[in-house]
Amino acid sequence: MTIPASLLGEVAGLLGILVILSALYLQSQTFVDPTIRAVAVQSLLLAGFFVVLYLESGVADLLYLAAITAGIRGILIPVVMLYQVRRFKHSLRESGTGQRVPSLVIVGVLMTIGGYALFKTALLPTLSNPSASVPFVLVLLSFLLIVTRRNALTQMTGFLEEENAVLYAGALIAPTIPLLIEFAVVLDILGVVLVGVILSATRDVLRTLEEPELEQLTG
């Protein structure tokens, strides 16, 4: 049975909107564990999007990309991160971010609107694919998450979101690009190194996952 192309297009569009909503949900969290769960859900949505693209285009790499995205960023890395959270109950909530969250959500919404407007003006004439606005906005939101949070695990979710955004863009704009799978694998290895090794060392040596204000690392 062949799935109508129009239906696949509708599903892809819906998944794109859900990805953006998950990014805005990430911005609205002050606790660390829902942030991790949200980025896991976002990765699973993205994996679904890659499957839809595969059904549309028949490019087998997209199917592998979906499997990597769901397996590593949707399940493995979030599970390891949630384990880190359980080891550090006092780090469940970010210090000092709570009061800023409403304004950060507003900034996030404004960035979404502004990013879309910028995309429509500058990139749409060249890329001629309106759906590409989703990863473009997602990159901006991931940067916002990384620069405004102090907790290492939340910054890590920002990195995962950025990775989702760029692979989203790659699969959408140039699905036949060589090395797409390799790009994803290298980024995931980096994610595993960040979470598994550096975070463990940070936890063991610093006894906290909050970014400390170290006197010697200034200037």
Place this chain on the structure above:
Amino acid sequence: MDQSILFVGLLAAPAVGAAISLVPRDGVEILASLVSSAAAVLVSLLLLASGASGAFGFFYSDGLTRIITITISSIFFTSVAYSWFYVKRINEPLIRFRWYYSLLDLFAFTMLLAVTVNDLGFVWIAIEATTVTSALLVALERERTSVEAAWRYTLIVSAGLVSSLLSVIFVYFSQGTLLISDLTAGPLQAGLLMPLAVGFALVGYGTKAGIAPMHAWLPDAHSEAPSPVSAMFSGILLPTSIYALVRTFNLLQGLASFAAMQNLLIGFGIFTALLAAIIIGYQRNYKRMLAYSSMENMGIILVGFALGGIGAIGAVIQIVAHAFAKSSAFYGAGNILVSYESKSMAEVQGVASRLKYSGYLFALSCLAVTGAPPFGVFVGEFMIIAQAMSTGNFALVLLLAAVYTYTFIGLNRQSVRMVFGVSPTGGGTLEDKAAKQGTNSARENWLSVAIPLANLLVALGIGVYMSPLLLQAAQGIVP
């Protein structure tokens, strides 16, 4: 001889060294790394002499490749050798020493891969892999600050580098290929995506190269990493990232957007150099001071590549000379750190009286990296400012002159104070002082002096004797 075998040999050397280093027998790791890095130097020299140009299957080579390759191999070799002296003093390393040497070899492998592959996608993968292989090296000393610096380094650089993946995607979307040999053969499709690709490459690779304002990781990582790793970061990792950026930027040659992106790169380059020049004078930590000096050099090098002509040749010469001079400075800083056990300039005074050779070596290295004649950095900087003058961009000439002057005064004033200033412990023999302070009286040894001295002499040699091989290879990079 099939020249592609040279590339295979070049990459095989550190890869094999990394594997053998993990054999759990004392001394194997240093021996394996020394032999593999020496082999890499030898193969790089053969590659330089062969003049290999063009595509060789999976690999690509031109003047820039050949010069950066020999630079990476050489600093890799000297850093391995210096590690022999340096890492022994680390009491509780984060990882075992055999893992340290293995990662050092893999770090060199990923950099060599980045500058020799014929595919922009693989260039990106290799540069991303340099982060994976070097993250733990930064945190080796297992101190609060080094672990924190490793985290900042990995997160900021990774977040930045994801942007350069967008650059790769845009290049492929607009040109239908990622092969450097095909892209340089031209003609390329015009349009908005190519300048955008350069813009994203500037953000991504620029983050890794320490270009402001994406440089936040650099002073922390350089100052907290063990000195041999700092030398590799400053001397060869930053230029490897610049290489990737320049490869993307040079694709714009002949396109209408070239001038706009050229100005953008010049703007970021000069901003980086100015910012670093201002900050250098206020540093309290001598390794951070050297880190900002690296930023200043990378800013000037970026300006040189963007200007093209003899500016680009000057940038290549500066890359090589800076790598040798700065690694010498970091090794000297390592000797000082071993003796004083402090990175604070306030606590490190009168080095020349405590460490007979290292003090002078440190002061001379600081002169070399700030472009004092006749060191090679001076030649590079001179060629870059000459190119700026020939294009009639006098505002840029003035800014470059200001950067050169301000950095020279700022850095050397601090180093002279450290090396020749009066020790806070007062008079007495060196041994008395060490005893009074209760400090580590560890002294420099022949190895810890010979390595920075050798690198400093190479930096000097580049300035006083312009090797025809170097010039020939450097001229090859001007499009």
